[in-house]
Amino acid sequence: MFYTSQGYIIYAAILLLLLIFLGWLYYGTVYFLTEEVFTYRSGFFNGKIPVNQIRKVVASENLWYVGLKIALGAKNGLIIHYNKFDEIFIAPEQKEAFLSQLVSLNPAVKIEKE
Incomplete structure (x- = not known):
């Protein structure tokens, strides 16, 4: 199979993108x-997401049933439940600091461990 230089340029452009x-x-x-x-x-x-919601x-550690995943880590994240049925998976670097700041801003937030 022979490849042209134009084919390599297309593959390189796709890889670069x-x-x-x-x-x-x-x-x-x-x-x-x-x-x-x-x-x-x-x-x-x-x-x-408004903090009061x-x-x-x-x-x-289980993110498979979560809708939106805004995290780089595949495990050990936080699932934020907001509104009535919405949820999002995030993985902040400092989870404990994030949770303590969130609870200080909204004391009604329930923190659970799975």
């Missing part, structure tokens, strides 16, 4: 927790 996307996910995944809102961003996924946070 994939690497840029993965780098964007890796370096662009951030979480911000302020007094009023929890903000998350990972690549083109981003959003805001967060009902429960579950420290979990």
Whole structure:
């Protein structure tokens, strides 16, 4: 099978775009927790959750049943339950500090371990 230089350029461009996307996910995944809102961003996924709408946070190793996953780690993350049926999986670097700050901002949040 013979490959042309044009074929290699197309493959290289696709590979470069994939690497840029993965780098964007890796370096662009951030979480911000302020007094009023929890903000998350990972690549083109981003959003805001009002702190007073967060009902429960579950420290979990099982992320398979969670809807939206905004985390780089595949395990040992936090499942945030908010609104009535919404949930999101995140994996902050300092989970305990995140949880203590969240509880100080919203004392009604239930913290569970799975």
